[in-house]
Amino acid sequence: MSATSALLLRSATVVSTRDGSHSPATDVLVQDGVITAVGPGLTPPDGARTVDVTGRYLVPGYNDMHAHPLGRGGDVAATLELMLVHGITGYRQMSGDLDLLKARASGDLRFPAASPALLAMPGPLLTMLNTATPEETARTVRDQVAAGADFVKSAAMTKERFFDAQAEALRLGVPIVGHLPGGIDVLRASRLGMKSIEHFGSGLGVLACCSTDEHAIQRAAGQGQRLKLPKIRLPFLGGVVDRVMGAVMRRIVLNPVNLNKPEDVALVDRAVRTYDEERTRELAEHFVADGTWHVPTLIRQRTSKLCDDPAFPADPDLRYISRATLKTWNGAVATFRKKFGPEQRATFAASHRYEYDMVRVFDEAGVGMLVGTDSSGAVWVVPGAALHDEIDLLAEAGVPPLRLLRMLTLSAAEFLGTTDSMGTVEPGRNADLVLLAADPVEDAAHLHGVVGVVRAGTYHSERDLTAAKDRLAAARAVD
Template sequence: MDDEGVDEEKLGPTRRTVLKRVGLGVLGAGAIAAVGVPVARNLTAKDPAISVVPRAAPLRIDQVTVIDPRDGSKSPGMSVIVRDGRITTVAATKDTPAGPDTWAIDGAGRFAVPGYNNMHTHVLQEERASLFMATMLAEGTTGMRQMAGTDDLLRFRAENRLPLGVHTPGLLAMPGELLMPWNAGSVQEVREEITRQKDLGADFIKLISVDREVFFEAVSWAHGQGMKIAGHLPPSVSPTEAVEAGYDSIEHFGAGSCIWIETSSDEKTLRGQQDLSGPVPGWFANLPFAGWLFSTDLVAGMAGKTLINPALSNSPQAVDLMRRALGSFDDTAAQEMLRRFAAGSTWQTPTLVRLRTQYVVDDPEYDNHPSLRMLSAKAVRDFQDARAEFMALPADTRAVYHQAYDMSLRMVKRIHDAGVPVMTGTDGPGKNPADLHTEFRELAAAGLRPLDVLRTVTTEPAAYLGRSDRMGAIAPGMDADFLLLDSDPLEDVRNLASVAAVVRAGHFLPRQEIDSLVEELLAAAR
């Protein structure tokens, strides 16, 4: 698809129309808010040291109840044997002779489940990456999909220089630089950028905000390169259009009001009233150093509290559009959207815990949320300042946001019931309280059963990544990334948080050991 012969009227806003958008206010607020977190930067001023994961000793866990998320079965009195970071045997303890070279653990009264996978995290972008990853491990996270990268991060991974190891989740996938107007301003540019990122070793493409024709070319070109593509939706592209184009994973329902517009009885009118110009001024996107400038602390500082809560940058017109879209929710339109979702192959990663800090941050829970202790003193102050600003919004504005979150919970249940695959992600850590166990709680509040929630963090990520033969279950041949829980996870979703021990790459890590490491790293960060 070339730029010549494109019907701009049908395709929506083009680079030319975006260039008409001028204003430092949009640069300082909208551009950063569209991303939600800073673009990834170097981990240090110089290349980090090479990280080596030691080989695990043979391990045997006896008398444990193995939970299989694939069918919801429970198998009590089992032994799980691990060698060289892989599960070799899962069999009844009474029928499994003990080996002389195997470290045996008594798992009586415990429940073994596959390790959890956080499929939307930005942890490698954080200064406290090691602390946050140890905290993720304590939550039971053994695998993660990093949702933003840079050329350096890709090189660091290729050279084993990322701060990964036994006491961190494994890195399942990472993209290159986010697709934005300055690196994907045209069909030709997006082809070149995707090809460049593939050559650098990116696992997938992360898209934030591009013109309509560039979006569809990005999906097509990424697939042609054998890569997945995931992320936000430009306002000119509806969720159904993205699904039917083959977009692999929609994050945060696409961001903004797109899903509420599509499920409105007045969709045509509301769509016509959207601001389709995108969050980044064209004059800025066209600068040769735009990508670098966007990643600097200067621009991040200009964004202020909108970096923490994008809702604070919404115009009165955007709030009114959301109000009218939510108020005109149409069940028939929603059913049609879900029917088309189910016919596609797009996963949904709603990141409810992130939407909650965006739309319901005035909840007393955030007065002193436990996750805040992991943030720097400045980050806590910034969060509380942004929260105070949210609480000072007009009551009717906050009511719209509360309704948006309530509708998000309802939509998760409807999406799940329609057979659309859902994955768990937090969009953290670093700027907001965003822990995995709260995400479990919110998925349950949406109406998912404990088994359904367990699948969103085990079997669904495995299927999405095409690794169901290596992860998502405790069975011979699987990677030795699994958990021991104190309580039955199929009885109550809260039991998913009862992590007694983590087996990471075959290494047995008692919860007390991980907690001690977290405290050491937290003390060092102060």
């Protein structure tokens, strides 16, 4: 893989992410990582690298809008490169810490050349550990915003503290995104400005709102959401509490479904049995009116709720995963099988099927949606490759090819407010691009045919991508 200050992609078919129209035999000139000209018969400057891409379809680079490549251990550089060679040129980091934010602010947060762009990042996740009181909640949010957080993310917190965090974040002009606490008034959170709901809220989340028995289910879900922490944080207890919460979060990352108790599964079953599409449609209309986005992460939902599906350990993309990680994932499967009987597993599978219905209804209603995977660390979710799994699942749910292309590209830019620099193949946009072998508007499966990637002006050919994948797989084989 090589870089030059100027690159000319000759005779591409440029696909518009706005309306799906095609501009065949179009040249794209890139200088210093930015698209400077788009049109037929362009003359490159002296010394420019020219690549003939006749017959290829050119689109903006893909964006994984829910990923965790930073801060979860492992080989970060390898994870980032694995994402890039699968066509991901940008990602929204969904967990962070104050040190990462400070390093970014000072210019000390550096990444390898073969890496997607970090598009946005929060501070530490909001949990019951750092949001015990209204005052602590507000202080936690202020500290993150002061350190440069692009958003704050709700994880394991109570519904009361969620609204405290939301109020403080919005007061400071920073969006709140993430999970929905059990029993929360979802429409209130949406109306007050929740920017994006991840994994349909996680847990019961949005599914409860689609039930004709919503209020009773939400009341029950709101009970038992308190983590029993000491009211007085004595010095010798601090480390114990931190370790306990850290262990809980690691289990949530691996497979949150395994944390369910029998009463939790019973509530999911109740929501499944009372699911109503008309209520789902009404909910979607509220999300549209409020401007609340969704990142379904169907692949994450599938691998969590169908954890013991024999197709997962047979996935050829596991060649990119270390033996240590596979051992951990197989341990999660063993827990899943031991903890849940056939009826409970059937309940999880049914709830997942309704998530496809929610995606379809949301899409038809015009709810803003983004593509995300929840890699790295989640059971059976392979960084990079999982984005293509997500494409297939969204297509299975009924999302049309053009809408999928937009979700991967222009919608991400609209969500971030960066349409002047990404999301389209136009002058002035960052030179983060994907070359496809076939028309992505014709068939969603064609979004998998990545035969070239341009990242910040550096061209990675199909041969380069294949060689990198083989190298990354070989490295994992000896881990």
